[in-house]
Amino acid sequence: MTALLEVSGVCVTFDGFRAINNLSFTINEAELRAVIGPNGAGKTTFMDIVTGKTRPDEGSVTWGERAVSLLKMSEAAIARAGVGRKFQRPTVFEDQTVGENLILALKSRRGPLSALKFRATGAGRTRVAELAREVGLADQLGRKAGELSHGQKQWLEIAMLLAQEPRLLLVDEPAAGMTLAERERTTRMLVEIAKTRAVVVVEHDMDFVRRLNCKVTVLHEGAVLAEGSLDHVTANPQVIEVYLGRG
Amino acid sequence: MTDPLAPRSFLVRNPSVLWVLGLLAAFCLLVTLLSPSLGMGVISTSFVKTLGKTLCLCLAALAMDVVWGYTGILSLGHMAFFALGGYMIGQWLMYARTEEIVLSALASDPLPPTAGEIAQGVATQIFGVVGSSEMPVIWAFAHSLPAQLALVVLVPGLLALVFGWLAFRSRVTGVYLSILTQAMTLALSLYLFQNDTGLRGNNGLSGLQNLPGLASAGQDAVSLWFFWASAAALALAYLLLAWATSGKFGSVLRAIRDDEARVRFLGYPVEGYKLFVFAGTAVLCGLAGALYYPQAGIINPAELAPIASIYLAVWVAIGGRGRLYGAVIGAAFVSLLSSWFTGGRAPSIPLGFYTINWVDWWLVLLGLSFVAVTLFAPKGIGGLFDVSLGRRSPDRKGAPLGPDDGSLQEKEATE
Numbered sequence: 001m002t003a004l005l006e007v008s009g010v011c012v013t014f015d016g017f018r019a020i021n022n023l024s025f026t027i028n029e030a031e032l033r034a035v036i037g038p039n040g041a042g043k044t045t046f047m048d049i050v051t052g053k054t055r056p057d058e059g060s061v062t063w064g065e066r067a068v069s070l071l072k073m074s075e076a077a078i079a080r081a082g083v084g085r086k087f088q089r090p091t092v093f094e095d096q097t098v099g100e101n102l103i104l105a106l107k108s109r110r111g112p113l114s115a116l117k118f119r120a121t122g123a124g125r126t127r128v129a130e131l132a133r134e135v136g137l138a139d140q141l142g143r144k145a146g147e148l149s150h151g152q153k154q155w156l157e158i159a160m161l162l163a164q165e166p167r168l169l170l171v172d173e174p175a176a177g178m179t180l181a182e183r184e185r186t187t188r189m190l191v192e193i194a195k196t197r198a199v200v201v202v203e204h205d206m207d208f209v210r211r212l213n214c215k216v217t218v219l220h221e222g223a224v225l226a227e228g229s230l231d232h233v234t235a236n237p238q239v240i241e242v243y244l245g246r247g
Numbered sequence: 248m249t250d251p252l253a254p255r256s257f258l259v260r261n262p263s264v265l266w267v268l269g270l271l272a273a274f275c276l277l278v279t280l281l282s283p284s285l286g287m288g289v290i291s292t293s294f295v296k297t298l299g300k301t302l303c304l305c306l307a308a309l310a311m312d313v314v315w316g317y318t319g320i321l322s323l324g325h326m327a328f329f330a331l332g333g334y335m336i337g338q339w340l341m342y343a344r345t346e347e348i349v350l351s352a353l354a355s356d357p358l359p360p361t362a363g364e365i366a367q368g369v370a371t372q373i374f375g376v377v378g379s380s381e382m383p384v385i386w387a388f389a390h391s392l393p394a395q396l397a398l399v400v401l402v403p404g405l406l407a408l409v410f411g412w413l414a415f416r417s418r419v420t421g422v423y424l425s426i427l428t429q430a431m432t433l434a435l436s437l438y439l440f441q442n443d444t445g446l447r448g449n450n451g452l453s454g455l456q457n458l459p460g461l462a463s464a465g466q467d468a469v470s471l472w473f474f475w476a477s478a479a480a481l482a483l484a485y486l487l488l489a490w491a492t493s494g495k496f497g498s499v500l501r502a503i504r505d506d507e508a509r510v511r512f513l514g515y516p517v518e519g520y521k522l523f524v525f526a527g528t529a530v531l532c533g534l535a536g537a538l539y540y541p542q543a544g545i546i547n548p549a550e551l552a553p554i555a556s557i558y559l560a561v562w563v564a565i566g567g568r569g570r571l572y573g574a575v576i577g578a579a580f581v582s583l584l585s586s587w588f589t590g591g592r593a594p595s596i597p598l599g600f601y602t603i604n605w606v607d608w609w610l611v612l613l614g615l616s617f618v619a620v621t622l623f624a625p626k627g628i629g630g631l632f633d634v635s636l637g638r639r640s641p642d643r644k645g646a647p648l649g650p651d652d653g654s655l656q657e658k659e660a661t662e
Contacts, residue, residue: 051512053508074511074516075508075511075512076511076512076514076515076516076517077514079511079512079513079514080514084512085512087509091506091509093501093502093505093506093509094505095501095505096498096501096502097251099251099252100498103252103495103498104495104498104499104502104510104513105513110513110514110515110516111516111519112496112499112516112519112520112523115494115495115496115499115515115520116491116494116495116496118494118495118496119254119494120252120254120495125250125252125253128252129252141251141252142251160513164513164514
């Protein structure tokens with residue numbers, strides 16, 4: 001199987017501080033991966049690099065079968081290539097309705113002229129309604145996103161991510177601020193999504209990671225410290241020292 | 248329950264369109280009936296011109312509302328595009344009119360004038376005031392109305408494209424972008440104040456109210472024509488912008504205004520959208536200016552001083568940004584009030600120890616109203632319509648519906 005995303009030898013320095021230090025990371029098509037690590041390990045910076053928000057000083061990031069470099073592409077071009085990102089804090093467009101938020105995210109041509117000509121066609125509307133039903137927002141389509149509860153906003157953002165139809169989803173702490181029941185639902189959903197797409201989940205919560213039941217990458221000081229099953233990495237003495245030992 | 252995703256007709260999405268167009272039509276009829284040329288002559292020709300000019304300002308305010316209220320770019324340069332449109336049409340008006348005068352002056356000569364003599368005569372007439380008798384290169388197309396009309400669109404549009412491309416590509420946003428647009432406006436204004444720029448320095452272009460070849464029509468009729476043209480332009484622009492901002496395009500613009508980084512991660516070329524809107528509204532402003540200055544009769548570099556663009560922002564803020572009718576109301580209300588106060592018709596208030604003379608104090612009043620609107624009624628005059636419809640927003644003290652306060656139910660959030 002070819003790698004969908006391949007990050008190799010990437011370094012990023014912020015004002016002399018090495019946020020990412022010779023990081024290499026590979027994820028395949030339809031793979032679920034959890035990324036854990038203590039605060040400041042470079043998890044968010046890693047996502048920033050892949051989505052084009054931060055440019056690395058060294059290294060390469062390649063994408064897809066044809067191994068296209070993502071480093072020269074703008075954030076928007078990377079998103080169009082199929083990388084979707086969910087932020088830690090829910091970032092939905094509060095002043096617009098749930099339906100408008102989903103239509104914005106719905107896969108379509110993104111240029112200004114296409115947006116002017118855009119009409120919500122039968123297929124698009126069905127897809128939006130379907131996604132809203134999937135995340136339990138079917139009867140909220142006409143409401144402003146700003147009126148939703150924190151958990152509902154998280155769901156809306158996940159639905160927006162799916163509407164984009166990305167090939168790789170980068171999900172930053174999806175379970176933050178969710179109740180136990182919601183966490184379980186999120187877990188099931190992520191596992192389901194990962195059957196058809198690659199999913200990278202950054203998470204602090206070990207129970208959540210355990211339920212995902214997937215390969216785990218441990219980051220520390222901007223580099224990969226250990227990789228493997230959760231049991232394998234938690235047995236690693238280095239991991240215990242830098243991460244688990246503190247908890 | 249109705250399907251909130253179902254496509255709705257244009258008028259359902261834009262209930263204000265019928266109101267605005269209806270009121271505009273009624274207003275046109277009223278002014279025509281009261282006008283000196285076709286009606287009872289209750290109002291003067293100069294007042295017809297004032298009303299026509301006001302409609303052009305409303306058009307500029309509409310453009311400003313789309314670029315600021317919808318897209319979040321506080322441009323302090325849109326009145327520069329407006330003035331550039333005026334300069335472009337002014338070149339033709341002045342050239343063609345001067346040519347007529349020169350031809351009639353040379354008509355008494357025994358020999359028919361050569362093309363060179365005519366050109367020399369026109370150049371001396373126009374540029375004698377700045378001590379030159381050469382026709383500058385930028386007047387190359389001044390003899391042709393179609394060419395100058397094309398320039399009305401092209402000059403503001405291209406300037407906005409180049410400027411916007413440089414600014415947006417570097418991700419300059421917020422206050423810095425406003426300062427940059429203001430610097431552009433100031434530089435352009437200072438440049439045009441020089442005598443050797445080919446646009447007659449601080450004299451500007453004058454006599455623009457005289458339409459070449461239509462001297463017999465008289466200003467009474469011409470003023471009404473321009474009033475109608477301004478009203479038609481405003482109506483068309485309102486329809487166009489209501490259509491553009493009510494669909495997905497408008498949704499993207501509002502999303503860019505609220506969180507442009509997030510829009511990028513959805514795959515939208517944010518810079519492309521900003522450039523499209525910035526240049527598109529610059530063209531609209533150019534067209535508005537091309538209708539405005541023939542009614543004003545004169546244009547000079549003071550017209551594109553930064554203060555003019557700041558006024559434009561104030562009108563939109565007072566009218567209510569983010570809604571098209573708000574911009575129209577703001578521009579009409581404040582600019583008419585402004586010409587009433589500064590025209591010396593507002594009665595002075597004697598306080599005994601001091602007399603409030605409105606010509607001097609109007610700006611203070613305007614400034615205070617702007618501050619008051621910003622602080623106490625951020626939705627502006629347009630917000631009154633929300634109140635009358637019972638649509639009220641919760642007072643969040645300027646904070647967005649955050650993760651902790653966002654769980655307001657529908658009922659609570661609209662109270």
